[in-house]
Amino acid sequence: MALESGIDVWRALDDALDLGTWVPVPTPDVEVAALANRHGQPYYVLRSPTPRYLRLDPLDYALWQRMDGRATVREIAVAHFQARGAFVADRLARLVRELRAGGFLGSAPFDLQATAERHLASSSWAGRAASLLGRAVSIELFRLRSADALFETAYRRFGWVLYSRPARIAWIVLIVVGLVVWWRQVLSAEHVLFKTNGSYTLGLITLAFLDTLGVGLHEIAQGLTIKRHGRRINGAGLLLYYGVPVAYVESSDVWMADRRQRMAASLSGPYAMLVLGGALALIAAPLDGTEMGAFLFKGASIWIANAFFNFLPILDLDGYFVLVDYLELPALRANSVHFVRDELVAKLRAGAALTRDERVYTAFGFAYGLLIVLIPIAILEARDLRYADSLGELWTRGDVVSQAMAVGMAAMFVGL
Numbered sequence: 001m002a003l004e005s006g007i008d009v010w011r012a013l014d015d016a017l018d019l020g021t022w023v024p025v026p027t028p029d030v031e032v033a034a035l036a037n038r039h040g041q042p043y044y045v046l047r048s049p050t051p052r053y054l055r056l057d058p059l060d061y062a063l064w065q066r067m068d069g070r071a072t073v074r075e076i077a078v079a080h081f082q083a084r085g086a087f088v089a090d091r092l093a094r095l096v097r098e099l100r101a102g103g104f105l106g107s108a109p110f111d112l113q114a115t116a117e118r119h120l121a122s123s124s125w126a127g128r129a130a131s132l133l134g135r136a137v138s139i140e141l142f143r144l145r146s147a148d149a150l151f152e153t154a155y156r157r158f159g160w161v162l163y164s165r166p167a168r169i170a171w172i173v174l175i176v177v178g179l180v181v182w183w184r185q186v187l188s189a190e191h192v193l194f195k196t197n198g199s200y201t202l203g204l205i206t207l208a209f210l211d212t213l214g215v216g217l218h219e220i221a222q223g224l225t226i227k228r229h230g231r232r233i234n235g236a237g238l239l240l241y242y243g244v245p246v247a248y249v250e251s252s253d254v255w256m257a258d259r260r261q262r263m264a265a266s267l268s269g270p271y272a273m274l275v276l277g278g279a280l281a282l283i284a285a286p287l288d289g290t291e292m293g294a295f296l297f298k299g300a301s302i303w304i305a306n307a308f309f310n311f312l313p314i315l316d317l318d319g320y321f322v323l324v325d326y327l328e329l330p331a332l333r334a335n336s337v338h339f340v341r342d343e344l345v346a347k348l349r350a351g352a353a354l355t356r357d358e359r360v361y362t363a364f365g366f367a368y369g370l371l372i373v374l375i376p377i378a379i380l381e382a383r384d385l386r387y388a389d390s391l392g393e394l395w396t397r398g399d400v401v402s403q404a405m406a407v408g409m410a411a412m413f414v415g416l
Contacts, residue, residue, distance in 0.1 A: 019093055020074035024067040024105045033256040037328050045256050051234055052102040053255045060095050063088065067105070139240040147223075147236035147249070155227040163228055171275045178278015181285050182300050190288045191297035203298075208244075210299045214273060214306060216247035221272035222265055223249040229261040259325050266321045270310040277303035313364075314371055327360055333368060340365035 031047040044061040046054045056064060066076045077092050099105045144150065161167060185191060196202035223233050226249075235250035254265045280300035287293025311319040313333075324332050339361040347354060354362065 019096060020077075021072055022096070023069065023072050024076075024096055024099070025069040026064075026067055027104055030104055031256070035258050038259065046099075046102075046104055047253070047256055048103040050103040051232075051253065052104070053252060054098060054102050054104065055255070056095075059088070059091070063092055063095055064099070067099075138242075141238045141240055141245065143235060143237035148233040151223045151227045151233045151236075151249075155224050159224040159227070162224065171271075174278045174282075175274045176278075178281045178300070179274070179304070182278065182281035182297075182304060185281065185285065185297060186301070191284060191294045193294070193298060193301060196294070197291065206295065206298055207302060210302050211306070212245055212247070214276075214299070214303045217276060218269040218273055218306075218310075219247050219249040221268045222251055225265045225268035226251055226254055226257075229254075229257050229264070231257050231261075259328065263322050263325045266318045266325070270307040270318050273303045273307035273310070277301075277307065312371065314368065323364075329357060329360060332360075332364060336361040336365035336368060 027048060029049050033045045033047070034042065035045060036042050042058055044056045044058075044064075046056065046064070048054075063076060063080060066079060071079065073092060073096055077087075077089050080086065080088050080092075096105070192203075194200060194203045194207075196206045219236070223236065226233060232253040233249060233251070234253055235248075237248060239246045239248055251265060254262050257265070277300045280296045280303070284293045284296035284300060287296065310317045313320040313323045320333070324330060329335070339358060344358075344362060344365075347358070
């Protein structure tokens with residue numbers, strides 16, 4: 001019996017039922033980073049050649065070190081018991097499965113359940129439609145060859161200057177002054193925001209171009225920061241995401257860096273957008289009434305707005321990852337919502353003291369809910385700004401195309 005040619009299902013099933021007889025053989029060239037949290041407690045991150053990443057605590061790492069390609073899983077458990085007096089059978093079984101799935105222990109095992117699910121999905125109309133839709137959502141247009149080497153060269157030749165002390169001071173000044181000048185331009189409506197040469201259609205195209213360019217610069221900034229901290233760029237290129245071209249830099253290798261370096265990488269993208277947006281606002285200031293001034297103001301506005309939304313820890317964007325790394329609480333949003341919804345009231349009624357993590361979950365859960373309420377209110381209040389009249393004019397035209405353009409323009413300013 002076999003679901004796929006050349007695969008012995010019964011052997012795979014026997015292996016799953018008797019994992020103890022299996023000999024784990026580490027994949028060659030697995031990289032290990034020894035790190036520590038803010039309290040100095042050690043942990044380890046493994047990087048497979050795939051590349052895949054797996055975080056291990058000291059006990060899991062000790063078990064990993066016993067996997068020498070000769071001992072069976074059962075012998076590793078016995079050796080650990082003899083050395084430390086602790087039973088780790090269930091823990092070791094879970095670890096081995098995670099290591100195998102991540103490519104850290106040779107070829108990934110045959111997954112009977114996943115294969116059956118794929119077979120059933122491909123045989124149904126709904127399954128085939130879902131598969132096609134999934135592929136259509138994100139299409140890779142091209143992938144940059146030797147992305148890591150290119151970013152390494154860029155950083156060594158000129159990128160390092162951007163992180164020098166004089167440059168960092170200049171960026172702060174540029175952000176502060178640029179934001180003040182930009183906000184004055186917003187309040188006075190000196191430049192046309194939603195039109196180009198009097199056309200809303202050209203205005204939408206211009207904003208879309210600037211938005212795409214901003215995403216690319218955001219990704220480049222993060223890529224240079226990752227190289228500054230000695231980590232790899234696993235890939236870069238251009239995706240067609242929901243029909244929109246989006247540049248990307250694959251930055252997962254930052255998990256091999258320490259906590260501060262991960263936070264720096266997350267911050268670098270929106271920070272660069274604030275710097276560049278402030279610079280465009282300053283250049284646009286003396287060009288009131290010109291198409292070039294309006295073009296620069298459009299860029300400043302969309303980059304600054306996207307930077308602020310990236311900082312908000314509501315979605316899985318840069319600000320959220322900075323907060324997660326700062327607090328060292330993975331799955332912060334999901335855990336916060338769960339605790340506030342399902343556990344907080346019972347704890348308060350019982351008069352039980354909240355732990356540090358529970359206090360953080362409570363604060364984040366309520367702040368998260370408050371932001372969800374305040375953001376729509378802030379958007380509604382923005383109707384008083386003069387630029388909101390343009391979107392209102394488009395919407396009230398009544399035709400589908402004009403209303404879609406109004407929604408598209410508004411979406412660009414909230415990072416969608």
